[in-house]
Amino acid sequence: xxxxxxxxxxxxxxxxxxLAAARARAYAMPLDAIDVLDPELWRTDTHWPYFExxxxxxxxxxHADGRFGPYWxxxxxxxxxxxxxxxxxxxxxxxxxxxTAKDMDQDFILPMFxxxxxxxxxxxxxxxxxxxxxxxxxHLEGLxxxxxxxxxxxxxxxxxxxxxxxxxxxxxxxxxxxxxxxPWDDRRLLTYWSDKATAxxxxxxxxxxxxxxxxxxxxxxxxTRLWNERVNAPTPGNDLVSMLAHNPxxxxxxxxxxxxxxxxxxxxxxxxxxxxxxxxxxxxxxNPAEWAKLRANPALIESTVSEIIRYQTPLAxxxxxxxxxxxxxxxxxxxxxRVVMWYVSGxxxxxxxxxxxxxxxxxxxxxxxxxxxxxxxxCVGNRLAELQLKIVWQEILxxxxxxIEIMGEPxxxxxxxxxGYTSLPVRIPA
Amino acid sequence: MAKITYIAADGSARTLDVPDGESLMEAAVAxxxxxxDGDCGGNCACATCHVHVDPAWLAAAGEKSTMETAMLDFADxxxxxxxxxxxIIASLALDGMVVxxxxxxx
Numbered sequence: 001x002x003x004x005x006x007x008x009x010x011x012x013x014x015x016x017x018x019l020a021a022a023r024a025r026a027y028a029m030p031l032d033a034i035d036v037l038d039p040e041l042w043r044t045d046t047h048w049p050y051f052e053x054x055x056x057x058x059x060x061x062x063h064a065d066g067r068f069g070p071y072w073x074x075x076x077x078x079x080x081x082x083x084x085x086x087x088x089x090x091x092x093x094x095x096x097x098x099x100t101a102k103d104m105d106q107d108f109i110l111p112m113f114x115x116x117x118x119x120x121x122x123x124x125x126x127x128x129x130x131x132x133x134x135x136x137x138x139h140l141e142g143l144x145x146x147x148x149x150x151x152x153x154x155x156x157x158x159x160x161x162x163x164x165x166x167x168x169x170x171x172x173x174x175x176x177x178x179x180x181x182x183p184w185d186d187r188r189l190l191t192y193w194s195d196k197a198t199a200x201x202x203x204x205x206x207x208x209x210x211x212x213x214x215x216x217x218x219x220x221x222x223x224t225r226l227w228n229e230r231v232n233a234p235t236p237g238n239d240l241v242s243m244l245a246h247n248p249x250x251x252x253x254x255x256x257x258x259x260x261x262x263x264x265x266x267x268x269x270x271x272x273x274x275x276x277x278x279x280x281x282x283x284x285x286x287n288p289a290e291w292a293k294l295r296a297n298p299a300l301i302e303s304t305v306s307e308i309i310r311y312q313t314p315l316a317x318x319x320x321x322x323x324x325x326x327x328x329x330x331x332x333x334x335x336x337x338r339v340v341m342w343y344v345s346g347x348x349x350x351x352x353x354x355x356x357x358x359x360x361x362x363x364x365x366x367x368x369x370x371x372x373x374x375x376x377x378x379c380v381g382n383r384l385a386e387l388q389l390k391i392v393w394q395e396i397l398x399x400x401x402x403x404i405e406i407m408g409e410p411x412x413x414x415x416x417x418x419x420g421y422t423s424l425p426v427r428i429p430a
Numbered sequence: 431m432a433k434i435t436y437i438a439a440d441g442s443a444r445t446l447d448v449p450d451g452e453s454l455m456e457a458a459v460a461x462x463x464x465x466x467d468g469d470c471g472g473n474c475a476c477a478t479c480h481v482h483v484d485p486a487w488l489a490a491a492g493e494k495s496t497m498e499t500a501m502l503d504f505a506d507x508x509x510x511x512x513x514x515x516x517x518i519i520a521s522l523a524l525d526g527m528v529v530x531x532x533x534x535x536x
Contacts, residue, residue, distance in 0.1 A: 081470070081473055081475065084475065085473055085474070085475045085497070118500065122500070122503060125503070126503060129503075129504075133506050134506050134533075134534060135506070365471070367467055367468075367469045367478075367536075368469060368470070368471050372469075372476075374470045374473060374475035374476055375475045375501075376500050376501065376503075378475070378476055378477075378504065382536070383536050386536060
C-alpha cells in the first residue's frame with residue numbers, strides 16, 4: 001500500500017474559512033481533548049481536520065472522557081477493515097451497547113439483526129435479504145423508475161425549493177413504503193420514525209429519551225396491525241412485513257424484536273440513501289468538471305454512484321464492543337471496551353484512497369469504499385441503494401442538462417452517526 | 431502459474447495466466463473479467479467475487495474457511511460449488527481450472 005508524505009497540518013491552501021478555522025483548532029488542542037462525537041462538528045461539517053490529525057498522529061485513539069463514556073476511535077482504512085471483519089472478537093450485541101457509539105437504551109433493548117452476533121444474526125438476516133436480492137431488484141427497477149419520474153415531473157422550474165423534502169425524502173420514503181407495502185397516504189410516518197429512532201436526546205431540540213421510546217412504541221402498534229392483517233394470509237405477500245411474519249426464523253419474534261428489525265430496515269432503507277441523494281447533488285454542483293465528464297459519458301453513472309456513496313459516507317461510524325483483549329496498531333484494546341470504526345475517516349485515508357478529498361467520479365477502485373461496512377454486517381440493501389441512486393442520476397442527466405443550481409448552504413444533521421442533511425435549497429434553471 | 435478459464439453468464443470464456451500466489455479475484459479484476467467486483471479488495475468481507483467452481487476442480491480449490499462460508503450467505507444463487515474467488519490462490523495444482531461468473535455481483 002502506497003504511503004504518501006503527509007503534508008497536512010494546521011494550514012492548507014484553498015480551504016473555506018470555516019474549515020480553516022476548524023483546522024487551526026483541531027491541530028492546536030491536545031489530542032486527548034478531541035471529541036469527534038460532538039454533534040456540533042457534524043452540524044457545521046468541521047469534523048474533517050480532527051480525523052485527519054487522528055489518522056496521522058494516533059490512528060487507534062483512546063478517548064477517556066467520551067460523551068457516552070470512554071471509547072476508541074479507529075480512523076485508518078486498514079484498521080477499520082481489521083475490526084469490521086473480526087466479528088469473533090468484536091461484538092455487535094445490543095446488550096453490550098450495540099452498533100452506535102451511544103449505547104442502545106439498556107432499559108429498551110431493540111433486538112435487530114445488525115445488533116446481534118452469529119448464529120442468530122445469520123438466520124434473521126437471511127429472512128429479509130431476499131427482498132433486496134438481484135432477482136427481486138430487477139423486478140422492482142421499473143417501479144422505482146416510474147415513481148422517480150413522477151417525482152421529477154412534479155418539481156417546479158425556475159423557483160427555489162427544498163431538495164431534501166421534495167426529492168430525497170420523497171423518493172426513499174416511497175421506496176420503503178413499497179417494500180413494506182405500507183399504507184401509501186401514511187408513508188411520511190416512516191420518515192418520522194426513522195428520524196426519531198436515531199435522534200440523540202442529549203442534542204437540544206431532539207425528543208427526550210422517554211418521548212423517543214413512546215414514538216417507537218407508536219411505530220410498533222402501527223406495524224403490529226399490518227402484521228396481524230398479513231400473518232394469516234393464505235398466500236404470503238412479497239413485502240417485508242409478510243416475509244417476517246411467515247419466515248420460521250422470524251415469525252415467533254417478540255414485539256420488541258419485531259420493532260427492532262423494523263427500525264433497522266426503516267433507518268437503513270431511508271436515512272442513508274436519502275442523504276446520498278442530497279450529498280451527490282452538492283458534490284456535483286461543486287465539481288463542474290465531473291458533471292461535464294458524466295454528461296459526456298453517461299456510462300460513468302455506476303462509478304459515480306459509488307463515488308457519491310464514498311464521499312458522503314451516510315453513516316459516519318459503526319461501533320463494536322471488544323470481547324477479549326485485542327492488539328491493534330500497537331495499542332491494547334481491553335475486553336469490554338467500546339470501539340468506534342469511523343467509516344467517514346477511513347474513506348478519506350490518504351494511505352489507501354488516492355486524492356481522498358477529491359470528488360472524482362471515475363477514480364480507480366471506486367467500489368472499495370467503507371460506507372457499506374465489510375464482513376458479516378455489510379449493508380444488506382447495498383444493491384437497492386445503488387439502484388436508487390443510479391436511477392436518480394439517469395433522470396437528472398436526461399432532464400437537466402444545465403444541472404441543478406444550489407441556492408444556499410445545506411442544513412446538516414447534528415449527529416456523529418447519521419451524516420446527513422435537513423434541507424438543501426435548489427432551483428431548476430428555467 | 432495456472433491457466434484459469436472464467437466463463438461469463440452469457441457463455442463467453444476468457445482464459446488468464448494467473449501467477450502463483452495471486453487470487454482468482456485479483457487476476458479477474460485486473461483483466462476486467464465481467465461479473466467480478468471484489469469490493470473489499472480480497473479480505474473475504476463483501477462476497478462480490480462469487481464464482482461457481484467447475485465440479486471437477488472443487489476439491490483442488492481447497493476448503494472454505496468459516497468466514498468464507500459466512501460471507502457466501504450474502505451472495506445470490508449460492509450452490510454447493512460456490513466459492514469466493516479472492517479465497518482461491520493460484521498454483522500449479524489449479525492449472526486448467528474452470529469457474530463460472532454470475533451476470534452481476536451488485
